[in-house]
Amino acid sequence: MSFIETEEQKELRKAVSELGHKYGWTYLLEKAKNGEKTTELWEEAGKLGFLGVNLPEEYGGGGAGMYELSLVLEELSAAGAGLLMMVVSPAICGTIISRYGTDEQKQTWLPGIADGSITMAFGITEPDAGSNSHNIITTARRDGDEWILNGRKTYISGVDQAQAVLIVSRMADSKTGKLKPALFIVPTDAPNFEYQAIEMGMRSPEKQFTLFIDDVRLPADALVGSEDAALMQLFAGLNPERIMASAMAIGTARYALDKATAYAKERQVFKTPIGAHQAIAHPLAQCYVEIELAKLAMQKAAFLYDSGDDWGAATAANMAKYAAGEAGVKTVDQAVHTHGGNGLAVEYGLVDLLAASRLMRIAPVSREMILNFIAQANLGLPKSY
Structure with missing residues (x-):
């Protein structure tokens, strides 16, 4: 595992980031307010090959792995344009079908999942x-x-x-x-x-x-x-689910931190930017550290999964989900607090993340169930449930 991304991965990050910022949080907010779907963003991401980057090339995918797919969701989320259905359609369903489906099932579903013309829940x-x-x-x-x-x-x-x-x-x-x-x-x-x-x-x-x-x-x-291997097939989809949930949490945390640091540089009280005060600077710096640690955990989980180490990926994916969820909740809360009363104003793009950030700890698996898994599987402690 290299800590330096390939040129292709760097270019992918750049291209996805540009797409995400083209739409941004205002696009998602307007869609949510009007009861509409993110159809334009979803379709464009599909046409650019971002949605199916992890799926086999023979079925219209990019032939890469979970590392690249998590990269896509992280960058979209960091731009305020995260797509929840990426966790479900290409990551869970696409992975399970590509690994265990019949040739006919693969041909029927995977090309559409890859280009975004088919969404699967x-x-x-x-x-x-x-x-x-x-x-x-x-x-x-x-x-x-x-x-x-x-x-x-x-x-x-x-x-x-x-x-x-x-x-x-x-x-x-x-x-x-x-x-x-x-x-x-x-x-x-x-x-x-x-x-x-x-x-x-x-x-x-x-x-x-x-x-x-x-x-x-x-x-x-x-x-x-x-019929006799469905449990193994199920978990083949749940590890990617945890990795992608981590990516969305990490990207969302990056988005909130960017908002907070920009505000802390510009907002002045007593003729001094509030970011100069340690009471503001230190919590934001701590959020940055915890985001980066969660990101490393997520990248390790994706690397292990793409390497075929399903058991190692299970532990790593659960730990990444735990770390990302905690970092996400903490960073969103700190970003709102940094803005003071403005953090609760819609125009600053943070208040809607307060409820959404709680979801990072709850779904798709709660932090308590992750700790149960780690206690039993990695520490050898008696099963508690």
């Missing part, structure tokens, strides 16, 4: 399961050559802009009788598949939804991968 969380994915009640059963799905999902992002949802369900193991995970591609226009928006207290172009899956009938080829 991901459905795992349930009302009564939460962080306990072993308690999922959405089930799949065979009916001749078809499958029938039943269940509920909640807090599923971007279903209204997706053509399909990759649903995590469970099916009976014919040998043991126990339920085992299974992944299915469910078109959003499938009969008996319905979704309802959840009213959220933060403004975002991407909405959250509850899914109602009642006797949804699917063809045999809706199943992704092997």
Whole structure:
């Protein structure tokens, strides 16, 4: 692993940053206020090859890895134009299909995911399961050559802009009788598949939804991968999810820090820029340190994942998500505080990040569940849940 990025990676950062600043936070804010989607930004990012940079070249992708995809989301977020569905569509769904899908599934879905013409959502969380994915009640059963799905999902992002949802369900193991995970591609226009928006207290172009899956009938080829290896296939998508969540948190923290430092240089009280005072300068410097540490953790996780070290990537991705979430919350809070009352004014571009920054600690996995994982997997402590 090199701490110096290649020329291609540097050029990618520059190009993505230019695209992000072309749109910026005012674009996202207006879209959220008007109940609209970031269609223009999403489509342009797709045409430029940014959305599918991690997907195989033979299916229209860039042939790079999770490092490059996380780089894209970090730079967009640092420009105030982060795209939440990048965490879901190319990172989770695109990765799982490219690694475990059939040739037909790859040809059907990956080119569109790569160029942005297809968006795929991901459905795992349930009302009564939460962080306990072993308690999922959405089930799949065979009916001749078809499958029938039943269940509920909640807090599923971007279903209204997706053509399909990759649903995590469970099916009976014919040998043991126990339920085992299974992944299915469910078109959003499938009969008996319905979704309802959840009213959220933060403004975002991407909405959250509850899914109602009642006797949804699917063809045999809706199943992704092997019936006997779905747990491994599921985690192949969850590590990229954590890496990309880290990228969005880090980019958002960079955006907030840039706002705060610019304000601290310009704002004068008693004829002195407020940034000259250690009470302002030191907390911002500490935020910078913590952002850079989180970024190193994220880059390590992406490197391990791209190297094929799934177990090493799991630990690293969880730690990166923890560090990035903490750095993001702290930096947004400090940026608002640096602005004083102006931090709560919409025109300064920070107040909407207060609610969004809390999400960095909660989703897609809470910091407490990350600490549970580290305690058990890395410290060898007894399982507590």
